[in-house]
Amino acid sequence: MTETFYDVMRRQGITRRSFLKFCSLTAAAMGLSPAYAAKIADAMENKPRIPVLWLHGLECTCCSESFIRSAHPLAKDVILSMISLDYDDTIMAAAGEQAEAIVDEVIEKHKGNYILACEGNPGLDEGATGGMSCIIAGKPYTEQLRRAAKDAMAIISWGSCASWGCVQAAKPNPTGATPIHKVPDIGNAPIIKVPGCPPIAEVMTAVITYMLTFERLPSLDRQGRPKMFYSQRIHDKCYRRPHFDAGQFVEKWDDESARKGYCLYKMGCKGPTTYNACSTIRWNGGLSFPIQAGHPCIGCSEDGFWDKGSFYDRLTTIKQFGIEANADDIGIGAATVVGGAVAAHAAISALKRTQSKGDQE
Amino acid sequence: MATVTTKPHAEPAVYVYEAPVRIWHWVNALSITLLAVTGYFIGSPLPTMPGEASDHFVMGYIRFVHFAAGYVLAIGFAGRFYWALVGNSHAREIFFHNILRKSYWSGLWHEIKWYLFLEKEPKAYTGHNPLAIFFMHWMFVWAVTFMIFTGFALYGEGAGYDSWQYTLFSSWIIPLMGQSQDVHTWHHLVMWVIVVFVIIHVYVAVREDIMSRQSIISSMISGWRSFKDARPPEDKDVN
Ligand code: HEM
Ligand code: HEM
Ligand code: SF4
Numbered sequence A: 001m002t003e004t005f006y007d008v009m010r011r012q013g014i015t016r017r018s019f020l021k022f023c024s025l026t027a028a029a030m031g032l033s034p035a036y037a038a039k040i041a042d043a044m045e046n047k048p049r050i051p052v053l054w055l056h057g058l059e060c061t062c063c064s065e066s067f068i069r070s071a072h073p074l075a076k077d078v079i080l081s082m083i084s085l086d087y088d089d090t091i092m093a094a095a096g097e098q099a100e101a102i103v104d105e106v107i108e109k110h111k112g113n114y115i116l117a118c119e120g121n122p123g124l125d126e127g128a129t130g131g132m133s134c135i136i137a138g139k140p141y142t143e144q145l146r147r148a149a150k151d152a153m154a155i156i157s158w159g160s161c162a163s164w165g166c167v168q169a170a171k172p173n174p175t176g177a178t179p180i181h182k183v184p185d186i187g188n189a190p191i192i193k194v195p196g197c198p199p200i201a202e203v204m205t206a207v208i209t210y211m212l213t214f215e216r217l218p219s220l221d222r223q224g225r226p227k228m229f230y231s232q233r234i235h236d237k238c239y240r241r242p243h244f245d246a247g248q249f250v251e252k253w254d255d256e257s258a259r260k261g262y263c264l265y266k267m268g269c270k271g272p273t274t275y276n277a278c279s280t281i282r283w284n285g286g287l288s289f290p291i292q293a294g295h296p297c298i299g300c301s302e303d304g305f306w307d308k309g310s311f312y313d314r315l316t317t318i319k320q321f322g323i324e325a326n327a328d329d330i331g332i333g334a335a336t337v338v339g340g341a342v343a344a345h346a347a348i349s350a351l352k353r354t355q356s357k358g359d360q361e
Numbered sequence B: 001m002a003t004v005t006t007k008p009h010a011e012p013a014v015y016v017y018e019a020p021v022r023i024w025h026w027v028n029a030l031s032i033t034l035l036a037v038t039g040y041f042i043g044s045p046l047p048t049m050p051g052e053a054s055d056h057f058v059m060g061y062i063r064f065v066h067f068a069a070g071y072v073l074a075i076g077f078a079g080r081f082y083w084a085l086v087g088n089s090h091a092r093e094i095f096f097h098n099i100l101r102k103s104y105w106s107g108l109w110h111e112i113k114w115y116l117f118l119e120k121e122p123k124a125y126t127g128h129n130p131l132a133i134f135f136m137h138w139m140f141v142w143a144v145t146f147m148i149f150t151g152f153a154l155y156g157e158g159a160g161y162d163s164w165q166y167t168l169f170s171s172w173i174i175p176l177m178g179q180s181q182d183v184h185t186w187h188h189l190v191m192w193v194i195v196v197f198v199i200i201h202v203y204v205a206v207r208e209d210i211m212s213r214q215s216i217i218s219s220m221i222s223g224w225r226s227f228k229d230a231r232p233p234e235d236k237d238v239n
């Protein structure tokens, strides 16, 4: 008989009471009605456990760090016990050959039935390092990734690295770091992006629980992000928003406005352009989030946030013009040049006109 | 009784700009002015307001004016496009013109030389001259279309996932440009394209009014084009 999630949890020493608590917490985190707690419990008791392979490419491990700090220790224990059983090279017990053998085993035994969770991304051959910047068990990571991706039921792109590329893909991207969905020959498994640097722990656990229990992807937006966590901007739910609407801004660090907790828009806050759940779920067990701590959002869950100039400028730096400038610098420059040309043209026109008038007389 | 001598003049004035075009022109000019000013202050807000947040709504009002003017611009532009289809031939010029016609390019070249002071005299036109058509098509029609599309894409973000603005605009424009911040940057940059157009446009309108061979500013008020000399305009038989 195949193991169910519930079997695994019980074996890990989790009581039935804790298990039911976990089910209701998860239903709440996903915004489902309380009735769903029973559904989740039912699924976990009866469905065979879905194996998870958690691969690491070029990354900083902040996703794992976030994940194991999930607000509710319960959720973390449960999920970790479910997935660490298979493969996650940073937190599993096995090492070396023994560990690598697990990857092959899972792929073979559960063809088309396991979830591939990717933390980080591969450096492709096209990069200056020729794909050699990330070697796992003596082979380029790209190979392991492609092999595991081919037979996966679904792929989760953890964090901004796997979703968008993140800092290792910053210009000029020497390692050819490439987000998972853009890796050639990655196969046809559906890819679900959970961006953020790192993503919020509760978001990660909820996404993975949803997939494990319902055996389908949560509904995604056009860019492949779960709608339940990425359909609103930080700005839409920011508690400083009334100060934004009132026109009350922090003008510089440590001014009176900063002490009063005004809006950080002028300090470069990217809340208005960033889709994430920080202003609702917050961090560290709902304790706080960057804006609450007085720092503008840097837009860490958005594509290309690392290549858009200073985190502390509201208007993006445009580098195509040689010198660093923003849209206003360029526009005012152009308007000044054109304005000057118009004035000169008007002067010459006037001169010509008086001349030709003189000719006629 | 003294006889009045009038200068030799062409056929009577021609009705060029129908009422919808004229009304649209001035509504459009006003809304673009409001959009540029409020847009600038959305990007670089005014100095901070003192006191309680509940006492003020400065950004709120600025954004409201921007969005209201945005709707006026967009609806006006859609109406203007409709008029290009049903109105007189001059209403079509800035949207559709035959770029394969040789006279368009020779006229354009002549007009450029006139602006470089290399031609003594401009040609007269009933409608727009080819250089005006060129700029109005490329720097105005396309820039405004771009602003409407990107503007509604940004608007859809605030209106939310299930809004029609989001479905029709944000859902594909934001990923196409990269992310929301890129849409802001492009929306902001193209504002300056339009500002540069307006600087040139207003200067040229005033200059042509004085120096060209036909009426200009009064034409956009009354709709009638009159000519200052007897020679026939270039586009007499073209339209
Ligand atoms: C010629 C027309 C327009 C001009 C010159 C203009 C200009 C601007 C500028 C400069 C910004 C600030 C961008 C930034 O964040 O750096 C802006 C923002 C915006 N514009 Fe426009 N705009 C125009 C048309 C429109 C239209 C038609 C709409 C649609 C209703 C629109 C909606 C918006 C929205 C929603 C924002 C973002 C506001 C925010 O972030 O709070 N704009 N516009
Ligand atoms: C004080 C400001 C303005 C003045 C005096 C002015 C004057 C004129 C005049 C005289 C014409 C007719 C040109 C001709 O007879 O061939 C015209 C056409 C036009 N103007 Fe303006 N204008 C002003 C502002 C603007 C602004 C702000 C815009 C938009 C950015 C604009 C866009 C246009 C367009 C698109 C046409 C072509 C009309 C058509 O064929 O439908 N104008 N303007
Ligand atoms: S602090 Fe940032 S997210 Fe919050 S209201 Fe201001 S701009 Fe928006």
Ligand code: SF4
Residues within 6 Å of the ligand: A196, A197, A234, A274, A276, A278, A289, A290, A291, A296, A297, A298, A299, A300, A301
């Ligand atoms: S507030 Fe912004 S920068 Fe900070 S974690 Fe959330 S999305 Fe990332």
